[in-house]
Amino acid sequence: MKATAKAHTNIALIKYWGKRDESLILPMNNSLSLTLDGFYTTTTVDFQDSLTADQFYLNDRLVEGAEHHRVSAFLDRIRKAAGRPDAFAYVHSTNHVPTAAGFASSASGFAALAAAASRAIGLPDNAQALSILTRQGSGSACRSVYGGFVEWEKGAEADGSDSYAIQIAPADHWDLRVAAVVLSSDEKKVLSREGMKRTVETSTFYSAWVESIPDDLEAIKAGIAEKDFEKVGEIAEANCLRMHATTLAANPPFSYWQSTTLAIMETVRKLRSEGVPAFFTIDAGPNVKVLYTPEHEETIRNTLQDVPGVHDIKVSRPGQGVSYV
Amino acid sequence: MKATAKAHTNIALIKYWGKRDESLILPMNNSLSLTLDGFYTTTTVDFQDSLTADQFYLNDRLVEGAEHHRVSAFLDRIRKAAGRPDAFAYVHSTNHVPTAAGFASSASGFAALAAAASRAIGLPDNAQALSILTRQGSGSACRSVYGGFVEWEKGAEADGSDSYAIQIAPADHWDLRVAAVVLSSDEKKVLSREGMKRTVETSTFYSAWVESIPDDLEAIKAGIAEKDFEKVGEIAEANCLRMHATTLAANPPFSYWQSTTLAIMETVRKLRSEGVPAFFTIDAGPNVKVLYTPEHEETIRNTLQDVPGVHDIKVSRPGQGVSYV
Known part of the structure; x- marks a missing residue:
């Protein structure tokens, strides 16, 4: 037992x-x-x-x-x-x-x-x-x-x-990598469960969000099968932005983003403009996760660590499912 | 002539x-x-x-x-x-x-x-x-x-x-007041005309935006007639957020916001939570305008001026239409 x-x-x-x-x-x-x-x-x-x-x-x-x-x-x-x-x-x-x-x-x-x-x-x-x-x-x-x-x-x-x-x-x-950016200010993450509910019930954009998912899924699954990093990254980032956009159209509107969230998003876009493929995704909170491929590990770490308000970077690789010990 | x-x-x-x-x-x-x-x-x-x-x-x-x-x-x-x-x-x-x-x-x-x-x-x-x-x-x-x-x-x-x-x-x-917040970094405002076009043509949320306008208009006009500041401010802020949300669902997605934009939005929300009625609105660029009533002039000015990245505050009142000199 x-x-x-x-x-x-x-x-x-x-x-x-x-x-x-x-x-x-x-x-x-x-x-x-x-x-x-x-x-x-x-x-x-x-x-x-x-x-x-x-x-x-x-x-x-x-x-x-x-x-x-x-x-x-x-x-x-x-x-x-x-x-x-x-x-x-x-x-x-x-x-x-x-x-x-x-x-x-x-x-x-x-x-x-x-x-x-x-x-x-x-x-x-x-x-x-x-x-x-x-x-x-x-x-x-x-x-x-x-x-x-x-x-x-x-x-x-x-x-x-x-x-x-x-x-x-x-x-x-x-072998993708995901860098979780740890923010210095541990501001309270609010509304994650309630925010989802409010969005479903009141957001003007919610039904269009739901309708947009099948295309995203089909495309990202093709990207994963082909290991097409740009494709997977672009779809994930766009999907994240679209999700967060639904909260801005809730009643009353709200956002999970803080100024440091935007600073990291800007940094990731800047990395891309400099030829380093990296994409971000954000859940129901201010923290940002950055997707990249192993060869850019050092650049990504160093660049993200220099963003004001960033305390630490925790890197993950694809993990296993449930196991018994 | x-x-x-x-x-x-x-x-x-x-x-x-x-x-x-x-x-x-x-x-x-x-x-x-x-x-x-x-x-x-x-x-x-x-x-x-x-x-x-x-x-x-x-x-x-x-x-x-x-x-x-x-x-x-x-x-x-x-x-x-x-x-x-x-x-x-x-x-x-x-x-x-x-x-x-x-x-x-x-x-x-x-x-x-x-x-x-x-x-x-x-x-x-x-x-x-x-x-x-x-x-x-x-x-x-x-x-x-x-x-x-x-x-x-x-x-x-x-x-x-x-x-x-x-x-x-x-x-x-x-006698409403509008504080235009002048940012220190005069970062290039991009995409304002092209961004509108891209949103109309590609944003998943665009048609819902258009459909949301009549309710906003009816409510804000009632608020203006009644001089109900909370009502006018809430509708204006929500409308602005909804507009910006459409850009996040464009293909490719984009945003006019910078980290300082978010910092000012956070400051305005904080002012409200402290009992100072103030609301923001943002056009197709990173700058923020803050709406308030005359009695809060000093608080608003001082608070906004202290936000990192803010260079100056320019205050306006309701103005006249075209005149001939």
Whole structure:
């Protein structure tokens, strides 16, 4: 009744932006990501008959309140699926996802938790079922079940049974690099979940966003297959800008960008104008991730580090999917 | 055969963004502006039989090339309208529109030129005809014919005969203030004309932009009538953000914003959170204009001046329409 799993976070190249079902976490559009080797969570789940409630430790500290509730509610799904509604567990998670780099630890966190808990309670090993389960903890986490390039199929069923991730290409298909730019001022990231909801409900541009996704997906998948970096970078950057544009047309409008966000975007554009192929992508926060190919590693690092307001650069390569330790 | 006219520039609160006819300068959507007393052009047009071509002096310097051609081509319309195709003129213009403040001098410039030339050549004084004429020199200039709050009706006719400005409220209706924030780095403003065209032709969000205008206009006109500053400010700011969002969804995407643009936007939002009602608007460039009411003059000035990258603050009040000197 005990298992340990490791899962990496992922960065969306085609963004997940908007839910059609808040409770089952069903998305409005397909998304596509790259799993990253640099940022991960390791989680041990140990079901013990002596327990009458789950005990959740994050980085060796007991967690209570809303965060404990979210983990426990997620374990309820697994207990139910296994026909063991009264099985409670010790959960020990260790996050190797620096908050300052602007990655949500929920992606690696829920993928590792789902994998460890499923195995510990004796559910059959099935990646598709694991992805569906993980999705219900945190939407984008369902992509972290797989390594490399991963697409989350939005599905059409009301119960979410066809909304899961599939691998497009494994991690060793293409040695891309992703530099996560750590900002000096750790300003509070606001609105990420609520902002998505507000955008779906009020943005004048939201339906055009959803309609724009199939073309992006088709093109970026061709680019990944051909290892055409310019193509993949251009599509990812344009998709990110289009996603952020939807927030500017929400009511009331809002933006995740800060002045340093713009400074990094300008730096990436300048690098391109100087012949260094680099592209940026930005999730629901001020942090910027820069995509490039290995031969430009040094230039990218040095240039980004010189931007005022940048504290550090954390580089990742394509990472593996869920593994058991 | 000689006349002198003065015209002020204007700031759009509901943006003109996209042409349906490039040659006649017919817009895709109605727009609404405030004429500003602080920035203006004075132009003298003197038709002389001795001339065989127009002579254009801007700030006492003879202008040749493309800029001369644009002025001369505009005078062709006036010569033709007056039945005097062979009448050429000395044109002396003085611009009181600092480029660094991010105002296009074309609005005050073409309004003053159209007024002075029309009167000099003997066309009847008619503000509506003057607005139609001015529009063909520079679209947003047609709003500068009037003072105070001005709406540019897009019209429906192919010949542009119903596309002109009308006054919504005179300058003395409401003492609003507009602070033009002058940036230290006079980075080249790119793409303003071409950017509009690219957005109309390629932006996924463009049609939703056009569809969003009637609601904005109705609401802002009610706000102006009621002198409801929060309402007017919120609508103007949201309209500006929505306009800029269309550029992020163009192909390829682009943005007029620089990091200092974001820093000023953040400062205005912070002022609001501290109880100082202030709103921003941004045209097709990096410069920001801040709207506020007179009682907050000192706070606004001091706060904006402290933003890194800000060189100066130029304050305007509602200004008059075209006048003859």
